[in-house]
Amino acid sequence: MAQLTQRAATFQRTLSAAVSSTRCLSTASTSPISVETSLPFTGHKIDPPSRSVETTPQELLSFFRDMALMRRMEIAADSLYKAKLIRGFCHLYDGQEAVAVGMEAAITKKDCIITAYRDHCIFLGRGGTLLESFAELMGRKDGCSKGKGGSMHFYKKEGGFYGGHGIVGAQVPLGCGLAFAQKYSKDENVTFAMYGDGAANQGQLFEALNMAALWDLPAILICENNHYGMGTAEWRAAKSPAYYKRGDYVPGLKVDGMDALAVKQACKFAKEHALKNGPIILEMDTYRYHGHSMSDPGSTYRTRDEISGVRQERDPIERIRKLILSHDLATEKELKDTEKEVRKEVDEAIAQAKESPLPDPSELFTNVYVKGLGVEAFGADRKELRAVLP
């Protein structure tokens, strides 16, 4: 009899799991759960926020799905690159997904994000679609930048995503400019200017930080410390690898970047701080599984044991999976189904992107200037008409 009920129960579970696991997501409850972050925050000239994070089952399931999607997209990009469909430089974000996802959970689309070239997943987080990503990577017309930007130049104006920049560190002054504009228009939003441990040694970063602190700009500098600036480990490049302290007079916070909930807590805290007191630095302690880019094997400057060690101990998706399972928010099978669904979604997007045509040759000359060039000119008596030369 017990066997029967057990089998019935498994049968029932299988049935429910067979239905799309997104149903699980949409029907998940929004009742709050309190979770402790893996590590406490360390503050520099500031009191760190509490370790205990408020979240909901819906949020945790969405974290899982989003991170699985990002991971799948990056792995797929890896294969596409090896198949020579993606050319040039391709910098993959797998391992660092928690930063993108945790940050999005703490902010709105009106807040601005600007980052460097490891931008595919942040683009997704800001509302970009898989089709736009893959099409841009393959240089097709349907890409987010019409195929003219490439891997390092993903932008989404409506989503408040300002790129996508190839030159290391150059995006940080731009980020301060975004914050300046927010202060100028007084619209109570913040800017997250992201950079890596390699870019942390750029002079323009400190210049920008000085200005942001001087004028109390709502800028939050996020250092995604994956411990390697291409092939150079952080201890070989920086005298002081405590990047959250490098701001000196600007407060800083060190965050476990592999824990999406810690990232969410830190970003929420930082947003409140920046709106009141000006800039703050968040150092996200994270890790990338791939090399710096697809041209870098990623194993000449670090051991495979280190990579697999981090994957086992600190993988962001695994952490959320364990959380979900331990809180009984979904079954193992449901999570696996989510992953399968995500994989299917990515494959479909790739197929669609492959169908997308290459840009028209005339696109070579569009968007160099804003159409019309200069401005219409008129003389002092306004009777004279002057044509604008093409």
Add this chain to the structure above:
Amino acid sequence: MAAMLQSFGVASASVAASDHSIKLPAFAGHSLAVIRSEARSISSPIRGTRKTGKVATKAVAAQAANPASAASKPGHELLLFEALREGMEEEMDRDPRVCVMGEDVGHYGGSYKVTKGLAEKYGDLRVLDTPIAENSFTGMAIGAAMTGLRPIVEGMNMGFLLLAFNQISDNCGMLHYTSGGQFTIPTVIRGPGGVGRQLGAEHSQRLESYFQSIPGIQMVACSTPYNAKGLMKAAIRSENPVVLFEHVLLYNLKERIPDEEYVLSLEEAEMVRPGEHVTILTYSRMRYHVMQAAKTLVNKGYDPEVIDIRSLKPFDLYTIGNSVKKTHRVLIVEECMRTGGIGASLTAAINENFHDYLDAPIVCLSSQDVPTPYAGTLEEWTVVQPPQIVAAVEQLCQ
């Protein structure tokens, strides 16, 4: 250092005065250019009409008095740096998104007094005194422009903007393209450059030659108070990033400019002196050396046509081409160095487009390919002087 720069500005006033008193075109002189443009506009697209109509309505609202009898208005006299300031102020009044940033532009009033009084009027946020960090404040201006603000970045000396080259080239020039048109960067980057009075090598640079290859930016050079104000206003209104080149020695030029509002075209060249025998193309300070040489040439019986190209990127090949078709001889007089300067590009452009109309090879007079020396006599020899221009025209017209 800024005080020193200012004193140079004052010291050069006497020189500038002698320069401009000879041939600085009076207001009436510009009516020639006006007529030419009108003739052209008959055959050109309607797009211009629509836009002018839109702008005119606002201007009419601002200037209720006499829309028709402008030509008889006396106008007002001012110096070039004041004309630049007037242009900036009018645009800042018109559009709250226009802001200025640079070193010492606010409380100090600008090292060449171009932004004097603006900070008191518009506040510290709109006229922002930046720390000495060209790379990052230029980047900051570009980031602000991405969201819709219209910043004017001042390089205290154009040469300092070399530190911001990455930001100007990659972010300012290319963002509109790499984002697939999503972002526009309506910045104006301006500042004094050129060879001054013994300012030394690092403070006498001509950055137009370095910036000219950057795709996506427009470059203009002003040379009179009239075109300084007009180009400043046009640059601020433009949706494209514009680099406005001013010259250290031209700030104290005096001219009578109209009271009414006017905006000049960023892509148009200025006919300074129509002629028949030879086309002399020049811009910025060299315009005055050319006009000084023109006096001598006229006495010797030559009739040079002098065109101030004003638009360094893109070139106004329409005006230039019409002139070449008329005179068949071209002399370019510029302050850039021989190698890779504006003259070099212009020579190539004219050769490619108007080769059949040329009776003689194009002659390009440029500065010497040397760092500008400090000693006065040596400095004089690095730039093109009027006697050299006269000699070149004589040889060209043989």
